[in-house]
Amino acid sequence: MSERRIVLRFPTELIDQPVISTMLERHELRFNILRAHITPDEEGLMVLGLEGTEQDLDGAMQWMRDQGVGVQPLERDVVRDEEKCTHCGACINICPTGALSMDVETREVSFDPDKCVACGLCVPVCPPRAMSVSF
């Protein structure tokens, strides 16, 4: 079993299509929607966590590409501007995964991109706007 986190982009014409459920019928995968968003120009964005065999994962990603869905692995979409971060800690209880956490001794807030699911919750909560998400 492998795990993959991917960013999907649905063009307008696919937004109301049951792409995900059809994909799940064709491939044995466990999934978790980490973020879903429709942009003002009506493109759909979804961050998905998928679990399954490499074969099923590859197959599912290929099938979605064939349907016209943009598929890319979720990489460091979320960045922290180290110059801007004041290590205040306002974000630590907002981050659902513990990607942002405070060292109780040093009082420094660390950002672990590997734990980040790009939910974006920290972005408007961070007072000096040190966090940003780009898809």
Added chain:
Amino acid sequence: MAKTYDEINEKIKAGEVVVVTAEEMVGVVAEQGAAAAAEKIDVVTTGTFSPMCSSGAFLNFGHSTPRMKLTNAWLNEVPAYAGLAAVDVYIGAAEVAKGDPLNRDFPGEFNYGGGHVIHDLIAGKDVRLRAKAYGTDCYPRRELDTWINIEDLNECYLCNPRNAYQNYNVAVNVHADRDIYTYMGVVKRDLGSANYSSAGQLSPLLNDPYYRTIGIGTRMFLGGAQGYVYWQGTQHEPTGERNDKGVPTGGAGTLATVGDMKQMDPRYVVGVSMLGYGASLALGLGTAIPILDEEMAAFCGVSDADIVAPIVDYSRDYPNNEGAPLGHVSYADLKSGAIEIKGKRVPTTPLSSYVRAKEIAEKLKGWIKAGEFFLTEPVQPLPSPEESPGFKMLNYRPIEGEQAPPTDRLRSEGDTRLREGSE
């Protein structure tokens, strides 16, 4: 043996002064006792870095040709108060940019405000000044749209009516069926977070609880420069409850501060946006406390375990002036990452950066050791618990013949009323 300000300043001049931060002083007093600490240590430095909405700046632009008496002014579209002489304005940290949707799209983001303008000026960025005037014989110009830079301003100084709150509330959310958005950050529903905002043992006024060495004229670290206390801060309230060490158990004293922006460092003057609340300024400040005697050493030996803060509900009690604190909790417990309230484990959220507070105390220590910063005896002390009239709530007096405005409660789901804007 007691020391005087002059003696300490002589030691600074001679490069013999012994300075520690308030954090280091905790250990010194715990290990050696206050009397020995008073012999050994001359100065204790403090620091704090946190959003302080009651901050702002006076700016003088110099005169244009032809001259103009500004009636309305905007800096990067943030309104500045121009009800002063011709080219003087005051820009408040909490002012938001013109056209900001405020809380209409709740929770509002408040991405740019007065605090950001102040930061940008200190960072040396060009800022757009737009102004209008009605025109007079002596000041005929009616409109202005230009770039300004801190280099070209005559005077520009932070002049903050209220900074450095001595202790503060811990905000929790007991009653709302959603997260609430406050000046204390996002306070999560169902006692989901406990938000606090004080540097605790490093905080300026918590190390001099009765304001023995801090008052009008006290030199300090303000935004990376040397600034001064010019008055007690607004809402200065020394009369509240104190613990056996004399430390207030809730918000108490405050400082009004002033300092030259041209000398400041943008690292310590940062524009911030509080989700659903507004724009503000995170400001770094610190004080240098002379260890005149054993009592001052004992005061500065205060640790996070000795300082408690009241836990206040911000979903009903605080906004409506109801209820009583849910209890008190020490900063040592708050800093452990979670506290217990009503039998529930509640994660804590700090809003004040301890890392940067420590950096400020260290920096100030460095200045003193290098002979660059000297201590000042207050010209006049701040109002003491005995002298202070205490803090009053507004005495609401209905206007005869007018219907009283509605009293708003917490926004609920589907509440579509628009809050008034400042456009």
